[in-house]
Amino acid sequence: MSHLKFDFAVIGGDMRQVYLAEYLLECGCKVCKYALCADIPDSSCYAASSLSEAVSNAETVLAPIPINKSKEIPLSLLPDMLREGQSFFAGCIPRDFQEKVFSKGIFVSDLMKDEILTVKNSIATAEGAIAEAIQKSSRNLHGSRCLVLGYGTCGKTLVSYLTGMFCHVTVCARRPGIRAEAETLTGKAIAPEALKEHADSFDFIFNTIPAPILDRSLLKSLRKQALIIDIASAPGGVDFAAARDLGISAYLCPGLPGRYAPRSSAHAIAEAVFRILKEFNDMSS
Numbered sequence: 001m002s003h004l005k006f007d008f009a010v011i012g013g014d015m016r017q018v019y020l021a022e023y024l025l026e027c028g029c030k031v032c033k034y035a036l037c038a039d040i041p042d043s044s045c046y047a048a049s050s051l052s053e054a055v056s057n058a059e060t061v062l063a064p065i066p067i068n069k070s071k072e073i074p075l076s077l078l079p080d081m082l083r084e085g086q087s088f089f090a091g092c093i094p095r096d097f098q099e100k101v102f103s104k105g106i107f108v109s110d111l112m113k114d115e116i117l118t119v120k121n122s123i124a125t126a127e128g129a130i131a132e133a134i135q136k137s138s139r140n141l142h143g144s145r146c147l148v149l150g151y152g153t154c155g156k157t158l159v160s161y162l163t164g165m166f167c168h169v170t171v172c173a174r175r176p177g178i179r180a181e182a183e184t185l186t187g188k189a190i191a192p193e194a195l196k197e198h199a200d201s202f203d204f205i206f207n208t209i210p211a212p213i214l215d216r217s218l219l220k221s222l223r224k225q226a227l228i229i230d231i232a233s234a235p236g237g238v239d240f241a242a243a244r245d246l247g248i249s250a251y252l253c254p255g256l257p258g259r260y261a262p263r264s265s266a267h268a269i270a271e272a273v274f275r276i277l278k279e280f281n282d283m284s285s
Contacts (some may be wrong), residue, residue, distance in 0.1 A: 007230035012070030019266035065091030128256025
């Protein structure tokens with residue numbers, strides 16, 4: 001694909017994509033952009049006049065995280081614009097899209113499935129969740145009683161931050177082994193079956209589980225002053241209609257890395273792309 005004009009086409013998305021394009025330019029890459037949410041001062045970044053021009057002239061296409069982030073990037077048209085030998089990166093790529101593109105001889109990578117990037121992404125997510133909680137609450141996090149639902153990558157990072165801020169943290173997790181692991185850091189972990197019994201104990205609730213867990217019945221057991229920050233993938237794990245009816249403050253907070261740490265997140269994305277491309281090229285050679 002060396003005949004193509006650009007190393008990378010950065011298309012659509014939030015401020016992460018803007019900083020990603022800037023960082024790639026700093027690394028000496030030839031970059032074109034399309035439908036970014038802000039301008040890039042560097043005149044060496046070529047502004048494509050159409051999505052087709054951007055995609056068809058780059059060796060590697062970097063689409064948003066998640067891939068459906070921009071209305072200007074229609075998924076139905078993208079596969080026909082891509083050519084054999086190109087590489088395509090995005091986040092939360094639908095399976096049918098991935099299969100169609102892969103069948104054309106295009107290397108496809110879903111960045112949301114990269115373990116290293118997921119860990120780095122969890123830092124920006126945790127910091128963003130805490131920022132949301134501080135902005136939306138009238139009380140300190142310090143000394144407060146916090147519940148973290150789920151103890152995956154994001155849950156673990158969030159718990160580390162909250163304990164470092166001297167919060168009294170309880171983790172809710174399904175598997176006994178995970179609860180035992182959480183207890184070594186927080187001192188307390190409960191099973192989902194015990195949630196209702198302890199529900200009125202918490203000032204802040206952070207949900208990381210992308211499945212219905214805080215239903216109307218459970219929400220009725222919460223204290224009225226409790227604040228819920230849901231950072232799980234949409235539609236989240238909270239019955240938001242019920243929360244409104246009950247007068248409980250609950251917020252779905254998607255895309256926190258792009259809102260609170262877009263530059264750091266962009267650098268992490270670039271590092272992941274460089275690493276994955278190198279691994280792919282090493283396997284192909």
